[in-house]
Structures are given as C-alpha cells and as structure tokens.
Amino acid sequence: MSTRSLPPMRVALILAFVATVAVGCRAQAPERQPVGGADTVGNSLAPTSRSRIPIQSFSQDGAVVYQEGPESPDGTGRYYLGREIARVMSHRGAAWLERPDREREERPEVLINALGLEADDVVADLGAGTGYFTFRIAPLVPQGRVYAVDIQTEMLRIIEDRAETEGFSNVAPVLGTETGPGLRSSSTDLTLLVDSYHEFSHPAEMLAAIYDATRPGGRLVLVEYRAEDPDVPIRRLHKMTEEQVRLEVETAGFRFVENLDVLPQQHLLIFERPE
Numbered sequence: 001m002s003t004r005s006l007p008p009m010r011v012a013l014i015l016a017f018v019a020t021v022a023v024g025c026r027a028q029a030p031e032r033q034p035v036g037g038a039d040t041v042g043n044s045l046a047p048t049s050r051s052r053i054p055i056q057s058f059s060q061d062g063a064v065v066y067q068e069g070p071e072s073p074d075g076t077g078r079y080y081l082g083r084e085i086a087r088v089m090s091h092r093g094a095a096w097l098e099r100p101d102r103e104r105e106e107r108p109e110v111l112i113n114a115l116g117l118e119a120d121d122v123v124a125d126l127g128a129g130t131g132y133f134t135f136r137i138a139p140l141v142p143q144g145r146v147y148a149v150d151i152q153t154e155m156l157r158i159i160e161d162r163a164e165t166e167g168f169s170n171v172a173p174v175l176g177t178e179t180g181p182g183l184r185s186s187s188t189d190l191t192l193l194v195d196s197y198h199e200f201s202h203p204a205e206m207l208a209a210i211y212d213a214t215r216p217g218g219r220l221v222l223v224e225y226r227a228e229d230p231d232v233p234i235r236r237l238h239k240m241t242e243e244q245v246r247l248e249v250e251t252a253g254f255r256f257v258e259n260l261d262v263l264p265q266q267h268l269l270i271f272e273r274p275e
C-alpha cells in the first residue's frame with residue numbers, strides 16, 4: 001500500500017505505531033545469540049516431561065555422572081558437575097559462525113597463533129561447525145592433518161564442499177557421536193574445542209574419548225566465552241568459567257597448563273595429557 005494515498009494524520013499514526021513496535025522489539029532483544037537463536041537441534045536427552053523426580057546416570061563404578069534439574073530456555077535440564085548442558089546449535093545457524101564481524105569480535109588469528117602448531121601436527125577440530133577454524137589451521141599443518149569432527153552431517157557437508165572446492169587435501173571431515181569423536185587411540189597432537197564443549201550432551205564420555213585419542217604429551221585446548229565477565233554478550237549457558245572448565249577437564253585426567261589471556265571475550269585454556 002502506498003502512503004501517498006493516505007491522509008497525513010493517518011500516515012503519522014502508522015509511523016508512530018511502527019516506531020513503537022520497533023523500539024519495543026529492541027528492548028526485548030535477547031543477548032547476542034551464539035547459536036542461531038532458539039534454533040537448536042532436537043536433543044534426544046532433553047526431558048520430554050518436566051518431571052521433578054531427579055534422573056541420574058551412573059558410571060561403571062557407581063558414581064553419579066549426570067543429573068536432571070531445572071531446564072533453562074536454551075538448556076537441556078541435564079547437569080554435569082553442577083553445570084547445565086546447553087542445547088546443540090543447529091546447522092541452520094551456520095551463517096552465524098561465518099559472520100563477517102567475527103574476526104573483529106573474536107580475533108581467530110590470535111587464537112591460532114597462540115596454538116604454536118608444527119607443520120606435521122595432527123589436529124582434531126572437535127565440534128567443527130562450518131570449519132571456521134579447520135580452514136585456518138589446515139594451511140599451517142601441510143604435512144599433518146585436520147580432522148573436522150561434528151555430529152551434524154549438514155555441517156560436515158559444508159566442510160567437505162569447501163575442502164573440495166578450495167583443494168584442501170589435509171582436511172578430513174569425521175562424523176562423531178554424542179559420546180566420542182571416533183578417532184584412533186593416541187592419534188592427535190592437539191584437540192581444539194571452540195565454543196562447542198558446553199553443548200556436549202555427554203561431556204564425561206567425550207573427555208574420556210578425547211583423552212584416549214590424544215597422544216601422551218598432546219594437548220587439549222578449550223575456547224569458551226568468559227562467564228566471569230557480564231559484559232560478554234552471550235547467553236549464560238554458552239559461557240563457562242575457568243573454574244568450571246578446569247573442574248570438568250581435570251576430572252578426566254588432563255593436566256591444566258595455562259589460561260592464555262589473549263582473546264577479547266573468550267578463555268583460551270590449555271590442557272595436556274600427561275606423558
């Protein structure tokens with residue numbers, strides 16, 4: 001409808017209404033979404049009913065591993081060592097991972113430089129998504145390999161297509177499972193988890209499998225938005241404190257090396273599998 005045919009008063013009222021709605025929406029806008037909005041993968045672990053009876057999972061030695069508790073809007077209601085596990089980001093949010101502002105916001109080149117990679121390193125980019133880090137790492141390990149692991153075939157297809165188009169012969173897409181990356185024992189020099197660990201549905205099993213896949217002396221690097229910093233504009237379940245990451249990763253047997261304070265919004269936590 002053209003506003004030219006409307007009387008001026010009516011046009012003014014319409015504009016005022018549109019402006020009010022726009023301001024209202026802005027006021028209610030959620031924190032910047034790390035996961036393509038509420039568009040998350042249907043998580044088979046999310047409880048189908050809001051039962052108040054705690055559901056517990058047990059390890060082989062009888063200890064409680066996971067607990068069910070209150071479910072946050074972007075959470076699973078499943079808890080590990082006191083932390084609610086976030087829902088998995090859907091491949092439909094893939095464009096968010098490749099957003100142009102990301103380089104300025106996260107400084108991926110600083111992250112990659114801090115890894116100190118060797119030309120023959122074998123790296124697992126675990127929870128690789130669209131391969132944002134896979135394709136930045138691959139040129140630095142020309143005699144090595146990057147395993148781009150994800151549980152969503154749609155993400156792996158994006159990586160496969162790009163590797164083929166751009167001629168990356170040392171990138172190997174790998175379909176993992178919720179409990180492990182499916183890599184051989186002692187096969188990796190470094191496993192990189194950027195913004196993915198907090199949404200692993202089975203963190204205990206994943207860490208045990210990563211430990212097994214890492215060669216003795218090899219590294220595990222976690223990059224997570226800093227939960228200690230309220231100014232980091234990411235939803236709470238998609239941020240982690242250093243204390244919580246260390247609790248979970250050290251419980252799996254990794255040795256904490258250091259937290260490199262070089263990224264604007266994220267922890268860069270280095271762990272090592274003891275020799």
Ligand SMILES: C[S@@+](CC[C@H](N)C(=O)[O-])C[C@H]1O[C@@H](n2cnc3c(N)ncnc32)[C@H](O)[C@@H]1O
Nearest residue numbers: 089097127128129132150151152178194196200
């Ligand atoms: C927020 S995205 C981050 C992607 C990429 N690391 C990046 O920074 O651009 C998290 C990814 O982890 C994947 N993911 C979730 N749970 C996983 C698991 N257990 N094993 C492998 N990948 C997983 C999701 O499918 C998703 O692609």
